[in-house]
Amino acid sequence: MKIPFNKPYLSGNETKYIEDAVKSGKISGNGKYTQQCQAFFEKRYNIKKTLLTTSCTDALEMAAILINIQPGDEVIMPSYTFVSTANAFVLRGAKIIFADSRENHPNIDETKIESLITEKTKAIVPVHYAGISCEMDTIMDLAKKYNLYVIEDAAQAIDSYYTDREGARKPLGTIGDLAAFSFHETKNIISGEGGLLAINNEKFIVRAEIIWEKGTNRSSFFRGEVDKYGWVDIGSSFLPSEIVAAFLWAQLENLEQIQTVRKTHWEKYYNNLYDWAQSNEIELPNVPTYATNNAHMFYLVCKDLEQRTTVLEYLKQNEILAVFHYISLHESPFYREKHCGNTLTQSDKFTDQLLRLPLYYEVDTDEVIKKLKQLWK
Known part of the structure; x- marks a missing residue:
């Protein structure tokens, strides 16, 4: 194909940093490059806590676990989205309630959400399609009124912003309780596969790290906060290798x-x-x-x-x-x-x-x- 739909861009230091990660002897994850990438997001966008994941799908699945989705819970989201947005919650037993898009944009029509809320509704998942923000003031007002969680699917939304009704300019992924980003090869910033969970609600920070580390308090152990670690919660292997993080760091630098x-x-x-x-x-x-x-x-x-x-x-x-x-x-x-x-x-x-x-x-x-x-x- 003369002009493909997508072509991954190498900024220059990807292979250099991957080689450095390999030579360091630490390639399994949560090493130097993982921590540099997470710190980048936390500092640049003022996110309380971030965790690199192997995909945006994994970040969404972590979010579903963190808000304790149970069978029968309802989650409202747009129908015009990728399957991962829904799958993360379906895997926990949720019923997905689909809302329509706006007439002039594929984003969720915020005026159609309230009529879909029931006593079983647990969360709203706005998807910032094409990196363009949903109308978040209305969504956050509804979440407050009905005591719902908001999880931003910011897969396409790195370095994009929303201006609220008070005039405050907020990075996408920092408005809801949680947010998920993607670094798939088709995104602006890439690592082949990869994602990030953004944690804006402080009550989820400690548990998120445990879920990220397969349900163990391993990270606390390595920081010297506990004298041994073990299985303390559900979780999975959500963190990527240092090789993925090293590639991503070269992208973030540019x-x-x-x-x-x-x-x-x-x-x-x-x-x-x-x-x-x-x-x-x-x-x-x-x-x-x-x-x-x-x-x-x-x-x-x-x-x-x-x-x-x-x-x-x-x-x-x-x-x-x-x-x-x-x-x-x-x-x-x-x-x-x-x-x-x-x-x-x-x-x-x-x-x-x-x-x-x-x-x-x-x-x-x-x-x-x-x-x-x-x-x-």
Whole structure:
């Protein structure tokens, strides 16, 4: 493929730091590079505690354990999201209650949440799609009113912000009780696979570390806080190796450069495709005034499924790989019969009409733009 959908970017020091980790004799996890990465997030974004994980999926699963999800609990989230958002809670026995997306953005429609809350509701899981913030004031107000937890799925949202109604600018992942980030190879900052749990509610800090260490108080032992360690809670092997953390550290060192380049690509797409999109009834990404854009993704919302299919096939013929994104989870074979039946018109729209263009550090946006404009004059 002449222009792939994604191409991982190496900032320069990845292999150097991996070699250093190997030579140190400590590659099993929670070593120097793990601690440097966690400290980076805690300092830069003022997060109370962070824990690297092997994936964003694992971070979400840790969050489900921490809020003590039990069989029969209900968790509200958008249907237009990746399966991991739901799986983490389904694995603990929760019933997923899907909310519709906004009309002008795939994010959860905050005005549709309250009607879905019942006495069984335990948490709300907003997903910051494309790195664009959900309207968090309303979500946090509802959580306070009904005594619910908020877990931000910030898989795509590194280095993106929300401005609340008081004018405070808050990094995504710092607003809810817990948050999960992804460093999958398709994200802005990568480690192949990898994730991070952000802990903003202090009551979860001690237990999170235990769950992270397979249910043991091993970390406390190594800090000299206990004279021996053992099995004290449920948990799993959620922490990544030092090799993964070393790769990630090289990326984090170059966060600002990577973000600057990605934002340049995003803006070039937007500015050069604006008139073309309007003339062909195609919507470009919407960034609300309360949100910033971290250039995780550039997408088109075609006028219908037929138009999207035409664009995808045309680009493929010209060796440009564009892709559609999620099939809404309420329509999935696994959950269709379990869905409570509320109509999710906007989720269905994005399932049929959203198309993602290639966006990575070295992408040739000029070529993609040129080919799109040749499709319809």
